[in-house]
Amino acid sequence: MTETKVDNWTEIISPQSHILDLKLKEVWRYKDLLIMLVKRDFVATYKQTILGPIWFFLQPLLTTVIYVIIFGNIAKISTDGLPMTLFYLCGITLWNYFADCLTKTSTVFKDNASIFGKVYFPRLIMPLSIVVSNLVRFGIQFMLFLCFWIYFLVEGNNVHPNIYIILTPYLILLMATIALGAGMIISALTTKYRDLTFLLTFGVQLLMYATPVIYPMSTLNAKYALFIKINPLSSIVETFRFAFTGSGTFSWSYLGYSSLTAFILLIVGSVVFNKVEKSFMDTV
Amino acid sequence: MSNTVIKVENLSKQYRLGEVGTGTISHDINRWWAKVRGKEDPFLKIGEANDRATKGNSDYVWALQDINFEVKQGEVLGIIGRNGAGKSTLLKILSKTTTPTTGNIKVKGRIASLLEVGTGFHPEMTGRENIFLNGAILGMTRKEIKSKFDEIVNFSGVERYIDTPVKRYSSGMYVRLAFAVAAHLEPEILIVDEVLAVGDAEFQKKCLGKMKDVSGQGRTVLFVSHNMNSIKDLCNRGVLLENGLLAKDDNINNVLKIYTENSIWNLQKNFKDFRHHSGPRLFGFISEMFIQNATNEKIQHTFLMGSEVLITLKVQVHSYMKNAEVGIKISSISGVPLTYLVSCWEGLEFDLDIGEHIFNVSILDIYLYPGKYFISPWLLIRGSAADDSIQEAEVIEILNNDITGFNTRFDSYAYSGCEVYQKSIWTKEK
The missing domain is CATH 3.40.50.300 (P-loop containing nucleotide triphosphate hydrolases)
Structure with a gap:
């Protein structure tokens, strides 16, 4: 054997890899898997249900009805002069996307332990597929929201959309990024410390109340507003509602703060996830 | 090329034994602290070869080394x-x-x-x-x-x-x-x-x-x-x-x-390790077993077919045993019992006082086909289940020997699953 042939290995399996080596090239190579996983999620969720994909609409609708009754009519929380249905549906649609992404992503190692333990593929595919398949679901629910929105717009119910509507894709991207980043951090931690799983369901609920989903920012007094503003999700939900209805607040600086947080979460999440994916089979 | x-x-893989959970945070912190100081992972130094059967001293084992x-x-x-x-x-x-x-x-x-x-x-x-x-x-x-x-x-x-x-x-x-x-x-x-x-x-x-x-x-x-x-x-x-x-x-x-x-x-059992024993050991236990060549009393595990095998059992009794019995099971490597050698069947009846007792059993001519066999001794009080037994405690190997003086091909027959040779006399009447 000559020594010139030393470095033609296609791969070296070793204990450590570079902390920022996310193997994005490999992820791209497995893009078909991502598509198949999204498809699987769809087929699996609504197989053997009578209503099938109609549930996509029913879920937010039912939640909206409940919110209208409890928060709107019983608790009488202000909706900034907006029709209650539209106000809640707006918040719920966006929030559900975040909550679904986060909860699913955070248990990704535990849920897929049987697959991860047998076959290798870039693990990042799994959380990505969750975000994408929830995006499809969000898309459908967003259509529902648009229908209601157009109805109220035509009826002339104090709904004033504005130019910030073009920010919508960016807002969704931000939501996805925060959910993915936070989800990956939590998923990495839950492999070893299961306690977090119990905290999570509670945490997501709590987080919803710390985000202006069921109330507008304008109703808050200065003391609470600060807390709510620290939450990077607040400005996203608020901007989304402002863009479509014209009620609420918008500020570039808050949105910038959210973007920065999302970016940091994504980086930290990817690094942590990457570190854990290598050895999680020994601890899960 | x-x-x-x-x-x-130089591939090695270390696993942590026992429950992952308690102590993990402290170990993690320890590890991290070592890393910060630029030292080696403290838990990588410990750990031992992964032998399932023996109890180790450390929580970490090397699954591969x-x-x-x-x-x-x-x-x-x-x-x-x-x-x-x-x-x-x-x-x-x-x-x-x-x-x-x-x-x-x-x-x-x-x-x-x-x-x-x-x-x-x-x-x-x-x-x-x-x-x-x-x-x-x-x-x-x-x-x-x-x-x-x-x-x-x-x-x-x-x-x-x-x-x-x-x-x-x-x-x-x-x-x-x-x-x-x-x-x-x-x-x-x-x-x-x-x-x-x-x-x-x-x-x-x-x-x-x-x-x-x-x-x-x-x-x-x-x-x-x-x-x-x-x-x-x-x-x-x-x-x-x-x-x-x-x-x-x-x-x-x-x-x-x-x-x-x-x-x-490798399947030979260590008598000192009680995990290899089964039975309650209320009265006593088998502490040692020697398999010897009967003629020169040397310990050995390979015997020619038809030769005499001497097995010595040492028994420690800690509670008086009335009507005790010792015995030995010979079984094939696939675990099928072939024969039992039992003390009382041969007229040896005894009670055991507290202390050490030694028994000899001689197999006059071992007529097993060439191959390997397990020896499993037991100790009991007659009429009840074994007080102590060690399953598949030792292995003996039987080698082919021209015992009949004729062409037997025992070696090839051993593979068919048949294990015991029985002496027989053949005549042709017509």
Whole structure:
């Protein structure tokens, strides 16, 4: 054997890899898997249900009805002069996307332990597929929201959309990024410390109340507003509602703060996830 | 040009024993603190060879330790070892489902593993959808799967059910389909672990054929199985793992030979370790056993057929035993009992006082076929279950000996599962 042939290995399996080596090239190579996983999620969720994909609409609708009754009519929380249905549906649609992404992503190692333990593929595919398949679901629910929105717009119910509507894709991207980043951090931690799983369901609920989903920012007094503003999700939900209805607040600086947080979460999440994916089979 | 496709260098893998949970945070912090100071991981220094049967002193064990070997292109390498020897860990590292603790593996080409077929099959999805999903999980692109789709369906033989959800499949059909997908992966290196245990005989034959095809095409196969026959059939080289260490790396016949011999001798039990004893030991226990050559009283484990074997048992009694009995079971290596040697059957009746007692039993002419046999002693009070017994405590080997003076071919008969020679006298009357 000559020594010139030393470095033609296609791969070296070793204990450590570079902390920022996310193997994005490999992820791209497995893009078909991502598509198949999204498809699987769809087929699996609504197989053997009578209503099938109609549930996509029913879920937010039912939640909206409940919110209208409890928060709107019983608790009488202000909706900034907006029709209650539209106000809640707006918040719920966006929030559900975040909550679904986060909860699913955070248990990704535990849920897929049987697959991860047998076959290798870039693990990042799994959380990505969750975000994408929830995006499809969000898309459908967003259509529902648009229908209601157009109805109220035509009826002339104090709904004033504005130019910030073009920010919508960016807002969704931000939501996805925060959910993915936070989800990956939590998923990495839950492999070893299961306690977090119990905290999570509670945490997501709590987080919803710390985000202006069921109330507008304008109703808050200065003391609470600060807390709510620290939450990077607040400005996203608020901007989304402002863009479509014209009620609420918008500020570039808050949105910038959210973007920065999302970016940091994504980086930290990817690094942590990457570190854990290598050895999680020994601890899960 | 070097045609090594896999090079394993100083590979080790450490596992933490016991429950992961309590103490992990403190260990993690310890580890992190060592890292901060630029010191070595404190838990990497401890740990011991992974021998399941003996109790270790540390919570960490090495499932693999300093493994080095190379695999050349086109080789079919059999990985052999007892349960817990580290075979699966090695394959897991190779298939990248876990990482080594130290050392590395260099690989040339794509590795696909059949650690378990049907990974990611979703019961609600149809056979067709599952082919695409499973294929994608195994690393195929949609295009690749499409071009091989018909072939896969043909190979699996479930054409009629291809648009039915796989939860309606019989388990055989399920496995067929799963294996069919995996078999059409066409990686440069294929890892196969025990998959041949599933499916019916016809399908197994098909699978073995496919594996042979794969290796015939110049691709490399790593094969793990407990079925020595299929390993012998398929592999040309073997590595033998013992307690996480590489015990032998040679051509398959040599490795198999060492494995079958070692694995039997290794089964001899340590009498001092009470985990090998069964029974309540309320009255006493067997503390030692010697197997000796009757003529010169030397301890030995190999005997010629027909020779006299002397077995000595030492018994420690801690509570008076009335009507005690000692005995010995001789069984084949597959665990089938062949004969019992019992003290009272031969007229030796006794009560045992507290203290040490020694018994001798002589097998006048051992008429077992050539091969290896287990010796299992027991101690009991007559009429009740064994107070102490050590299953398969020792192994003896019987060698062929011209005992009848005629052509017997006992060696070849031993393989047929028959074990005991019975002296008989033949005459021809007419």
